[in-house]
Amino acid sequence: MKNLLAVGVAITLGFAWGTAASAQSREDWTGFSVGILGGALTTDDDQDEGLLFDRNLDGVYGDTVSTTTSSNAFAPGFCGGSAKGPVAANGCEYDKEGMEAAGRVGYDYQWGSFVVGAIGEISGSTAEDSVTGFSGTPASYTFKRNLQGVAAARLRLGYAAGPALIYGTGGYARGRIDNRFFSSNGVNAFTTTSDDEQDLDGWQAGGGVEYRLTPQLSVTGEYLYTSLDVDDDFVVRIGRGGAPATNPFILPPNTTGTDVIRSGDQFKTHGFRIGMAYRF
Structure with missing residues (x-):
């Protein structure tokens, strides 16, 4: 899907550029507009991401979960994605690639061939970002973030060439994610000590071409990069449950349990979008 939409965006950009290059008249881009967009989202996975542990529950992560023989219980390692077993x-x-649908409003002002504008946008999304840790038991421990949507306020600067506006855009973004945790470990007890849903601040940047079909209607091909910062970690506490006292998560001196978070502190996506707008 991402490749198909990327081709669609490229065709839109190429068609608009070629048409604009041969056009003799210049459209007026000053005014308000409303539009809708849709496309594919891919997450910018960090393959170096893993899980971090707090064995003594002092709020400082980076401890090693050790077995009774003092070996690393998570020696099998980590991977970026959901465990296959x-x-x-x-x-x-x-x-998997996610989908996105967005609505936007904007205002542009034109000086000669240059256009400056502002965009307000709200989108819904199905993008996800996962990381898994493996213990030697064996067992898997997967953290997953699902992006529910993003609200953004961006500026854009463009160059008008005939019926096409070639532009770059960037600005503030605020997204909401839903955190999930899954484990094949059926012995220990798992509880969350923080909210499943979190609001994240960040930024967006990208560019595209908007092409005028009529004085009121236009089509758009756009690429947009989003980076959201995770300020509050989603914490899972692994307690004893039905495990024996020799379980690595509850070994003395702390027999209460172990807190676990994922090491990645950003949610990043690449968006390939096409859309239409009505200009007033």
Whole structure:
């Protein structure tokens, strides 16, 4: 889907550029507009991401979860994605491409061939970003973030060439994610000590071409990069449950349990979008 939409965006940009290059008249881009867009989202996965542990519950992460023989319980390692099974050798399934639908309002003002404008946008999304840790038991522990949507306020600067406006855009973004946790470990107890839903601040940047079909209607091909900062970690506490006292998560001196978070502190996406707008 991402490749298909990327081709669609490229065709739109190429068609608009070619038409604009041969056009003799210049459209007036000053005024308000409303529009809708849709497309594919891919997450910018960090393959170096893993899980971080707080064994003594002092709020500082980076401890090693050790077995009774003082070996690292998570020696099998981590992977960027959802576990295919409890054994690390089975690997992970990488995050699927998501979809996005957005509505926007904007205002542009034109000086000669240059156009400056402002955009307000709200989008809904199905993008996801996962990371998994594997213990030697064997067992898997997967954290997943689902992007529900983004509200953004951006500026854009463009160059009008015939019926086409070639532009760059960037600005503030605020997104909401839903956190999930899954484990093949059926012995320990798992509780969350923070909110499943979190609001994240960040930014967006990209560019595209808007092409005038009529004085009121236009089509758009656009690429947009989004980076959202995770300020509050989603924490899962692993307690004893039905595990024996020799379980690595509850070994003395702390027998209460172990807090776990994911190490990645950003949610990043690449968006390939096409859309239409009505200009007043």
